[in-house]
Amino acid sequence: MKPAPFEYVRAASVRQAVDLLARHGPEARVLAGGQSLVPMMNFRLARPPCVVDINGIRELDYVRREDGHVAIGALTRQSTVEHSDLVRTHCPLLAEATRLIGHATIRHRGTVGGSLAHADPSAESPATLLALDGEVTAVGPEGERRIPSGDLFVGFCATSLVPGELLTEVRIPVTPPRTGWAFLELTRRHGDFAIVGVAALVTVGRDGTCADARLALCGVAPTPIRCDDAERLLKGTRLDQQALMDAADAAAAAADPSDDLHGSARYKRRMVAVFAQRALRGALQRIGGLQ
Secondary structure, eight states: OOOOOOEEEEOSSHHHHHHHHHHHOTTOEEESSOTTHHHHHHTTSOOOSEEEEOTTOGGGOOEEEETTEEEEETTOBHHHHHHOHHHHHHOHHHHHHHTTSSOHHHHHHOBHHHHHHHTOTTOHHHHHHHHTTOEEEEEETTEEEEEEHHHHEEETTEESOOTTOEEEEEEEEOOOSSEEEEEEEEOSSTTSOOSEEEEEEEEEOTTSBEEEEEEEEESSSSSOEEOHHHHHHHTTSBOOHHHHHHHHHHHHHHOOOOOBTTBOHHHHHHHHHHHHHHHHHHHHHTTTOOO
C-alpha cells in the first residue's frame, strides 16, 4: 500500500523543526529513522497531513559523557549506540538491549529518540530507559524541559510529550561500579518484538548485600513498567537463589499482559517470572555476586 497524501518539509535546526510543528498543527509527525512511522503510513494506520523530516539536524547526532551521564542525541542511530565504546563502558545495559532491536538494517536507520517517542510497549528501548533511571529532553514552543523516564510513558504508544514538542536528547546516569546487567527477551523469531522482555540491573555492596536493583519489563502491559515491589525485595538482602525467585514472582505480579496470538496472559505472566529470574542471575554472574 501507499500512504495517504501528505505535505513533506525538512528542518535544518531544532528551532525550525519546532516552528514547523507549530505551524502544521498537532497532527503533524516527525520523521527521524522512519522505521515505525513509514510502515504505519503505508498501511494507513497513520495519516499525518504533514511530515517534518529532522534528518538534517546534525546537532542531534552524538554520544558523549558529561556530568556523570551519557548524553545521546535523539537522532543518533541505534547501530551507533550498539557499537559505541563509551556506551559499552558506562551504560552496558543499553548496548546489550540495543543489539536486540529488530535487525541490523533497522538499527542502521532507527534512532534512539524515535523509538522512545513512539513508545511501543514491546520495544526494548523504553524499558531500558526505565531500568536505567534515564530522562529525555524535549524542546517545544514554551522552551526546553527534562522528563524523567518514569513520567514519559503514559499509555499504549503514548508519551507525555505535548503536541509541538521535539525530543532532542536522552540522558542516562553512568552505571556505578560493582553493577551487573542483563536484558533478556522471549520472541518467536530473532528480530521480532518481545513477547516478554526483562531489563535487570543489580549493584552489590562490599558486604555482599544488594545496594540497588532495577527491574523493568516490556511486552506485558500497555506501557513498559518498573517492578518496584521486586526491587524492594532485593535491596539490602543477600542475593541467593531464593531472593531471586521471590523478586521474579513479584515482577510477574506487576505484569498486566493480555491474551493474544502469542499466548495467554497466564503464560506471559509465568514467562515474566522465568525471564526475570534468568536476567537477575545473569546480571549477578557478571560481577560474581550470586551467593
